[in-house]
Amino acid sequence: MSEYGTLQDRVRHKSLLSKVMTAEETIQFFKPGMNLGWSGFTPAGYPKVVPIAVADHVEKNNLQGKWKFNLFIGASVGAETEDRWASLDMIDRRWPYQTGKNIAAGINEGRIRMGDKHLSLFAQDLGYGFYTKDTESGRLDLAIIEVSAITEDGSLVPTSSCGVIPEILMICDKIIIEVNTGEPSFEGIHDLVSCGTPPNRQVLNITKAGSRIGSTSIPCDPKKVVAVVESKLRDQGRAFAEQDDTSEAIANHIIDFFTQEVKMGRLPDNLLPIQSGVGSIANAVIGGLAKGPFYNLSVYTEVLQDTMLDLFDSGKLDHASSCSLSLSATPGFPKFFENMDKYFDKITLRPLSISNAPEPIRRLGVIAMNTPVEIDIYAHANSTLVGGTRMINGLGGSGDFLRNGFLKMMHTPSSRPSKTDPTGISCVVPHCSHIDHTEHDLDCVVTEQGLADLRGLCPRDRAKVIIDKCAHPDYKPILTEYFEMAKADCLRRKVGHEPQLWDRAFKMHLNLEKNGTMKIKNWDMKVDLCE
């Protein structure tokens, strides 16, 4: 018997106990070509034993490339599931976010058809049937949902994330439930609502990070449940990204900026709810807040990382709302489970369609902070495609928060190493090779060099401030020369609202490809159209 209670304890709708089976026995429900909907969001709350059993089945029976599925999941899930499926050529379509070497390779080599979308839109559009409309059933054929418990009326209690469970339940035909008895139950931490379909969508009456508008479980028709499987596997978790000097410098610029905004009366003393992405800079910012001058903070975001527990421990964070608890396997999750009574009431886990909904994000006035691949001198940002063509993970919720926040900020090191040059890649470029967020969405750009406050500036003024405050010193003269040259040329031709020269806007990118660095010697360029 598990220390966290038995399967019989967790499955309170007793008729469903008749559906208990092993993971291997669920193979019967899978057919190649099916549309699958999984619980999970970032490597948290995803099904494990069933996807692993299906992968084992494919491997054992040499079904690689023959058993392929369309995977719809709130965001990425553990590498032992989706990335292994990719390595076994089991994925045809994948929406809207992923993590893993094999799945990324499949996408960029053309074997896996991935699409990404603002996560809040993905959630609603999935529920509207937009992603499955051209497939055989037109619906999700099979859902695999990890839960902490099934209530007396058959409702599902999720685990460490809510993802798109409500939308999956709206449009799926059959459901496999994984009941996780390998960890304490999360019952009570969630605030679950199914948004529904227009014209009957409801008002989301959230007025602070901790507002509760729903219930702690989500209704589910027991007749759709075809299997209940016990799992004792824990989330693989998100490895903690260490802070470095660069991320600390960025965090300091941000804390200074907040201090100034409070002083000018544009931010309250306890700031506004924080949204913070993942990675070392996000960790440094949260670390900076733990040491900083602001109290009674709140968080309204999509993922909570380990540092958020530290911010609670500092006594400065009152409440955190999120779609998932993306802690590290160690020390994050064990720390959380051992101190659940300390953290539990201060955290609300919401479905993606609510954690990322424009409605509460605008109303609350969230401070949005995310890291791009590159930004350009006019404040467009590339969040997804290296070199404009190679997918890393996906868009995630960056656009939900950047479009709707009170302050919309992007932070990045000013440069990154290329294979041959420690500062061979400038994160500030003349024109982004892919644009996920436009100049119309960003208020501030921050690098270790400084913070560019772009509010109220026209494009030409923005370019000056971004180059001056944010570019790496090695690239400042290069970018300045481009901007001055483009401006002179475009203003002369009376087309200079936002100056660019299309024969050379990508010279830095092309030079990186050819010579391993964006440090070009000059802006000369000979372009022959070869007519």
Add this chain to the structure above:
Amino acid sequence: MSEYGTLQDRVRHKSLLSKVMTAEETIQFFKPGMNLGWSGFTPAGYPKVVPIAVADHVEKNNLQGKWKFNLFIGASVGAETEDRWASLDMIDRRWPYQTGKNIAAGINEGRIRMGDKHLSLFAQDLGYGFYTKDTESGRLDLAIIEVSAITEDGSLVPTSSCGVIPEILMICDKIIIEVNTGEPSFEGIHDLVSCGTPPNRQVLNITKAGSRIGSTSIPCDPKKVVAVVESKLRDQGRAFAEQDDTSEAIANHIIDFFTQEVKMGRLPDNLLPIQSGVGSIANAVIGGLAKGPFYNLSVYTEVLQDTMLDLFDSGKLDHASSCSLSLSATPGFPKFFENMDKYFDKITLRPLSISNAPEPIRRLGVIAMNTPVEIDIYAHANSTLVGGTRMINGLGGSGDFLRNGFLKMMHTPSSRPSKTDPTGISCVVPHCSHIDHTEHDLDCVVTEQGLADLRGLCPRDRAKVIIDKCAHPDYKPILTEYFEMAKADCLRRKVGHEPQLWDRAFKMHLNLEKNGTMKIKNWDMKVDLCE
């Protein structure tokens, strides 16, 4: 006495009658460098006699270039005001949208510093003081508001648009009021709310296009009012854009698509609230709906054009919500005024911060339709900058609706004429020269050639469908060749999620600049980095 009542009738807060003066007498309140906030949205509801008097003053006294102002207005206003100001070099900064030859010239020649932003964000950020923070006063120095009436308690009743009046009143120091007695009063048509500042922003409890959540006038501190001026000038209005074969073909594709979506159960019989941009295609779509099979329609949009009156007349439109009534000077406005009792209760005019707020747009499930400058094969869209550098009007609310709608559609002719070639400009290009809306925002692209339904497709699949369904026949082989070439190259290099070739992605644009057409003979290109 005016046939629409006297100034004394309209100014019901009687102490303000002591502030009545001529437009010329308000010159005393203007100082160069001031931040001005005007009512108005698209050429509707803007102040007229005062801006014209200030322009006359500048012209008479040779103050061109010496009296310059920063103009913050909901959107464009009549050419007799902002465009004349631009011709007299009276504008330094201008946010967030404009219309007129002289003002566009000033922007693209570098004399006027314009910035554009999603209109819903512009409204809230203006109220937060973001646009005026670096100026001397840090606030709006002077507001000029056109009204139909001033109520007993000093509240203002706007005219044909609401624009950003609530936000202007939040942060302005002094107010000049123009009372328009040259047209009937609009009192009762508006639903006015001031959204406030976080953490105290309110829920917008709008659940259908006609929901009312506010009052018919907006509170105003009479102590701030420095002048009350009578005006008899009417809105210049928006000239009606005639439909042509291309726009009718586009409208037909859209009506067919709606019919199919209703049949598949993804849209209700009466569709969902319509947002429609301006111009000939928008007019054709509304015209198509007037003749089409759908009843009990509703509209939730930012501008109502003449065709909307026809849609009411057809008996198929139940209610329309908008930020402005942008009718033509003739026949639009006279028709509306002569039939006010027929239309009045079926129209709700809202402030920009509500007409364009993500919250009601998502909740209601608006069908968003707008026209871009160009779209690319992966469904990024350019809405603002011809050739990627020359500003036309501005972003407007396209992003508010496209990001938040139920269906997010862009419609455009597949080609436009260049100076020398009737189809010299392809509106479908390999890569947009400017990106205002990303691939993550669009569901459908429509040209007279056909409709591309992009829902659920990965970028490579999107490219095939867009080229196949939407590109002009002259450009289909050119675009196909580019896509196949880019795909082969990027997949070979294992970087092909969204294939592009940066040495030639803009060849069609460069060829247009050099040879007057995007019809290139081949995709050969010699690029010398000149190291």
